[in-house]
Amino acid sequence: xxxxxxxxxxxxxxxxxxxxxxxxxxxxxxxxxxxxxxxxxxxxxxxxxxxxxxxxxxxxxxxxxxxxxxxxxxxxxxxxxxxxxxxxxxxxxxxxxxxxxxxxxxxxxxxxxxxxxxxxxxxxxxxxxxxxxxxxxxxxxxxxxxxxxxxxxxxxxxxxxxxxxxxxxxxxxxxxxxxxxxxxxxxxxxxxxxxxxxxxxxxxxxxxxxxxxxxxxxxxxxxxxxxxxxxxxxxxxxxxxxxxxxxxxxxxxxxxxxxxxxxxxxxxxxxxxx
Numbered sequence: 001x002x003x004x005x006x007x008x009x010x011x012x013x014x015x016x017x018x019x020x021x022x023x024x025x026x027x028x029x030x031x032x033x034x035x036x037x038x039x040x041x042x043x044x045x046x047x048x049x050x051x052x053x054x055x056x057x058x059x060x061x062x063x064x065x066x067x068x069x070x071x072x073x074x075x076x077x078x079x080x081x082x083x084x085x086x087x088x089x090x091x092x093x094x095x096x097x098x099x100x101x102x103x104x105x106x107x108x109x110x111x112x113x114x115x116x117x118x119x120x121x122x123x124x125x126x127x128x129x130x131x132x133x134x135x136x137x138x139x140x141x142x143x144x145x146x147x148x149x150x151x152x153x154x155x156x157x158x159x160x161x162x163x164x165x166x167x168x169x170x171x172x173x174x175x176x177x178x179x180x181x182x183x184x185x186x187x188x189x190x191x192x193x194x195x196x197x198x199x200x201x202x203x204x205x206x207x208x209x210x211x212x213x214x215x216x217x218x219x220x221x222x223x224x225x226x227x228x229x230x231x232x233x234x235x236x237x238x239x240x241x242x243x244x245x246x247x248x249x250x251x252x253x254x255x256x257x258x259x260x261x262x263x264x265x266x267x268x269x270x271x272x273x274x
Contacts, residue, residue, distance in 0.1 A: 050201035050205065050251050050252045050253060051250065051251040051252055052251045053205075053206050054206065054251055054253055054273035054274065055068075055070060055075045055204070055206050055207055055273065055274060056068055056203050056204065056221075056271050056272065056273055057272050057273060057274040058271070058272045059221060059269055059270070059271050060269070060270045060271075060272075061267060061268065061269055061270075062267075062268070064082060064083055064084060065082070065083040066080060066081070066082050066083075067079075067080075067081045067082075068080055068081075069081070070207075071092070071096070074096060074208070075206045075207050075208065076090075076092055076096055076207075076208060076209070077090055077207050077210075077213060078090055078091075078092075080217055085105055085106040086103070086104070086105055087103070087104040087105075087107070088101070088102070088103050088104075088216065088217060089101070089102045089103075089104075090213060095121060096208075097117055097121040098115045098117075098123055098209060098212060098213075099114070099115055099117075100112070100113065100114055100115065101113040101115070101126070101216050103216070108134065109131045109134075109135055110130070110131055110132075111128070111129070111130060111131060112128075112129045112131050112138070113126045113127065113128050113129070113216065114126070114127045114129075115127075122146075122148060122152065123146055123209075123212045124145065124146055124147075125143055125144070125145050125146065126143060126144050126146075126215070127140075127143045128140070128141040128142055128143055128144070129141060139162075140162045141161070141162060142159065142160050142161040142162050142167070143159075143160055144157055144158060144159045144160070144215070145157070145158045145160075146212070146215075151178070153172070153174055153178065153180075153211070154172050154211050154212075155171065155172060156169060156170065156171050156172070157169070157170045157172075157215065159187075167187055167188075168185065168186065168187035168188075168189075169185070169186045169187065170183060170184070170185050170186075171183070171184045171186075177226065177227075178226060179195075179197050179225075179226055179227060180195060180211075180223060181194060181195050181196070182194050182195070183195075191234055191235070191237070192234070192235040193232060193233065193234050193235070194231075194232075194233050194235075195223065195229050195231065195232055195233075196229070196230045196231045197226075197227035197228060197229055197230055198227050198228045198230050198246060199227060200227060200228060200246070200248055200252050200253070200254065201227070201251070201252045201253050202224040202225045202226050202227050202228050203221050203224040203228060203253060203254055203271060204221070204222065204224055204225055205224075205225055205226060205253075207225075210222060210225055211225070220232065220242070220244070220259070221257070221269070221271075224254075228244070228246060228254055228257075229244060230243060230244055231243045231244070238262055239262050239263070240261075240262065241261070241262045242259060242260065242261055242262075243259075243260050244257055244258065244259055244260070245257070245258040245260070246258075249273070251273070253271070253273060254271055255270070255271055256268065256269070256270055256271070257269040257271065
């Protein structure tokens with residue numbers, strides 16, 4: 001038999017090595033080797049409804065803390081307690097309809113309102129009293145009357161003194177999203193204001209009867225029901241205009257609110273929920 005030439009053997013060995021190299025290059029990676037997992041992008045919080053229904057438990061600024069307490073069942077606001085000593089209480093009947101409001105300073109009752117209700121439980125009148133001498137001296141201040149639209153939104157509120165003389169009126173207007181967008185006040189401090197809102201869950205969205213409560217506790221955050229107020233503009237008084245910036249929590253509610261006035265001053269509110 002003829003022996004293969006000495007030059008053919010190295011050539012065949014080279015071809016064998018190249019074939020093995022190509023097979024390894026085209027083979028899938030070993031299942032035991034490192035595997036790169038693509039990062040899952042963080043889903044941004046989109047405008048709209050809340051992820052989980054919450055109610056505010058505290059509102060804090062640099063100099064003031066407000067604690068909020070609710071009924072054991074439902075989200076009926078029962079108490080607003082401020083670190084400056086002011087305490088407000090809302091009392092309800094057995095149908096969870098408002099019946100009284102009380103304001104204290106360091107546990108001394110100073111102001112008391114008795115509510116008159118319509119047959120369907122809406123507050124139509126608040127009878128106001130000033131309280132002194134530890135509750136021993138009670139003097140009538142006056143009253144206010146509340147009128148509603150067919151949608152049961154407040155249309156007007158009229159305030160009277162103890163002699164039944166009209167002293168102030170407010171007329172409310174709304175957009176097609178049922179958001180309170182306009183207020184006209186008549187009386188000694190007449191004004192006209194307009195409001196715009198964000199598209200996130202309002203701070204007090206889950207708290208019933210808030211509009212009536214806000215007649216006694218007047219604060220911008222009490223406007224934040226369906227959404228949160230972004231701007232408050234007063235006609236012919238740009239120096240008192242306000243705007244609000246928000247940082248939201250993972251449930252779409254404002255966690256931080258920055259209030260900016262026309263002079264460039266800012267105030268920061270921190271909000272906790274439960």
